Amino acid sequence: MGRILASSGPAGKRACTLRAMSQPLPSSELHWPALCAGLPRFSGQYKARPEDFRVTELPAYEPSGEGEHVLFEVEKRGIPSHEATSRIARALGANPRDFGLAGLKDAQGVTRQWMSLAAVEPERLLALDIKGLKVLSAARHRNKLRVGHLRGNRFELRLRGCGAAQLPTARAMLDVLTRRGVPNYFGEQRFGARGDTWRIGKALLRGDHAEAVAWIAGRAGPHDKGRILKARQLYDAGDYMGASEAWPGGFRPCIRLCRAMAKSGGNAKRALHALDRNFLRFYTSAYQSRLFNDVVAVRLEHIDEVELGDLAWLHRNGAVFLVKELELDRERAQRLEISASGPLFGSRMSVPQGRPAEIEAEVLAREGQDAEAFARPGPLQWQGSRRPLRFPLGESTVEAGLDEHGEFLELGFTLPPGCYATSVLRELLDESHAHDEGESEGEDSGADEAPELDG
Numbered sequence: 001m002g003r004i005l006a007s008s009g010p011a012g013k014r015a016c017t018l019r020a021m022s023q024p025l026p027s028s029e030l031h032w033p034a035l036c037a038g039l040p041r042f043s044g045q046y047k048a049r050p051e052d053f054r055v056t057e058l059p060a061y062e063p064s065g066e067g068e069h070v071l072f073e074v075e076k077r078g079i080p081s082h083e084a085t086s087r088i089a090r091a092l093g094a095n096p097r098d099f100g101l102a103g104l105k106d107a108q109g110v111t112r113q114w115m116s117l118a119a120v121e122p123e124r125l126l127a128l129d130i131k132g133l134k135v136l137s138a139a140r141h142r143n144k145l146r147v148g149h150l151r152g153n154r155f156e157l158r159l160r161g162c163g164a165a166q167l168p169t170a171r172a173m174l175d176v177l178t179r180r181g182v183p184n185y186f187g188e189q190r191f192g193a194r195g196d197t198w199r200i201g202k203a204l205l206r207g208d209h210a211e212a213v214a215w216i217a218g219r220a221g222p223h224d225k226g227r228i229l230k231a232r233q234l235y236d237a238g239d240y241m242g243a244s245e246a247w248p249g250g251f252r253p254c255i256r257l258c259r260a261m262a263k264s265g266g267n268a269k270r271a272l273h274a275l276d277r278n279f280l281r282f283y284t285s286a287y288q289s290r291l292f293n294d295v296v297a298v299r300l301e302h303i304d305e306v307e308l309g310d311l312a313w314l315h316r317n318g319a320v321f322l323v324k325e326l327e328l329d330r331e332r333a334q335r336l337e338i339s340a341s342g343p344l345f346g347s348r349m350s351v352p353q354g355r356p357a358e359i360e361a362e363v364l365a366r367e368g369q370d371a372e373a374f375a376r377p378g379p380l381q382w383q384g385s386r387r388p389l390r391f392p393l394g395e396s397t398v399e400a401g402l403d404e405h406g407e408f409l410e411l412g413f414t415l416p417p418g419c420y421a422t423s424v425l426r427e428l429l430d431e432s433h434a435h436d437e438g439e440s441e442g443e444d445s446g447a448d449e450a451p452e453l454d455g
Contacts, residue, residue: 030195030290032297034427035183036173041430042166044159044409050078052158053109055421057102058151058414067142069100069118072125076133080107085115087130092120100145103153103417112136116145152394154414155421159429163407164400170409173428174396180304181336181390182415183296186289187422194223201287204280204380205373209268212283213261217243217254231258240266253279277379284380288344294363295342296389303390305333305340309354312338313388315416320350320386339388346384347375391419 034041047053063071076084081104082096089096100116117125122138191197196215203211218235231246235258244258253275260271272280296303306312310323312333320341323329332338343349343360351357351371364370374382394414401408413424 030188030191032183032185032293033300035180035300035303036176036427039173039176040169041428042162042169044162044166044429046157046159046425047108048158048160048405050108050110052160052408053106054111054156055105055109056112056154056156057105057114058154059102059114060149060151063139063141065140067140069116069141069144070120070122070125070138071114071116071141071145072122072138073112073114073136074133075110075112075136076105077110078107079132081105081113083107084133087133088115088117088125088128091128091130092117092124094120102145102147102150114145114150116141116143118144148417150417152414152416152419154395155412157411157421157425158401158408159411159425160406160408162409163402166409167398167400170398170411170428174393174398174411174413177393177424177427178396181339182393182419182423182427183300183303184342184388184391184419185293185296185423185426187420187426190286190289192286194221197283197286198290199287200283201285201290202367204284205287205369205382207378209272213257213268213271216283217257217261235261238266280380284382288346288382288384291363291367292342292344292387294366295360298359298363299340299342299389303340304336306330306338307340307355309352310340310356311350311352311386313341313386314338315388315392322353336392339390341386342389344385344387345371345374346382349374349384350386391416391423393424 057073059071074084074088079087081101085096085099085101088094089099094117098117102114105111105113122140125135125138128135188195196219200212200215203209203215214235218232220229220232220236224232227246227248228251231243231248231251231254234240234243234246240258240262244255244262247254247258249255256274257271260274261268264270306323306326306329308323308326310329311320312323312329313320315337329338333340340356341352343351345364352360361371374384395412397410397412399410401410411424413421415421415424
């Protein structure tokens, strides 16, 4: 891997065909290379206090001023989105299910987001006095707010433990990301505290029920402590009922699974029926995410290019189309209008052609899988979709500052819906501080789905 065939074109321009993308698969299963790896990273801490993490939703449209619904902007501090809607609902005597949200916002920070609610007066919303949140504006609108109804999110982050000395490096890194795009890796939170959720998904795909159950409820390891460690050890020893009693009350799926194992005499396939399918899909999604990250890693060095046969992602509307006119589409990729897409493997996922298809097949082969495995009938439907290998970074700024808590770097940037600030931070920081905590930072649950349209 890593060979590039190139020839000289008009005016000395290079016309190259990427016969193989130059990055190998990561040697460590959950540590993928950074685009800015050639620049010196620095240490820093974010979310040290709520005001260090600020995010503002950029709405797709303004309230129309008429209609049965009310669009209102809420500023909340240290509260997840669903808790905010619950508190507002209690104050108004409304049903939390009637609220419309464009996206979910992180609990650990100061966040502004838009919501909608029908059959309420704007004045009642503006007059609310609720701890931890404030309604900033409210106006009537014709329709309920839906997931994805936003232009993006504006982030303002303060990194502690760094300052003016790191300013030139931070600016250089942001310049690279602005020009080339941000690698669209799934963050480590997708793979759980033990980093093993993808293993469970892989076992489910293979139909290895005993392996899947063992990773969910057993396989005690160095990350496990206290009662959790004890519960996993009991499971590993075959004491399933003892394990069910040892698990803390918050681990209800593990408790149900251990009880089912005890009741079924250790029949893992039957025991898995005790778990909700949506819960199990969390694990299948983690395995899809792991494979997608592997493809990003392989194509990282040329992440700002497209190749013949690519299924390109059109950033303005999320449409996907086949790359046939290479020179034209390469220019569009350089302008960050389009990007190559990668696989979330499944039965409905469109497959690229040429070398991009070979790379995706090679990633599967390294896992001992093939695409047909994701299309086999079963209780867990691996539907799949395409996802861009990178996303644009907009309006980026960085400044050094000093307050009563010490030095800091203040970053500002705008991201499209469904994209994570931690994807930017993982490029800058040399320590693994850039983890998503709590809810997503504005993830659109439909952000990975794409219609297939001409670009």
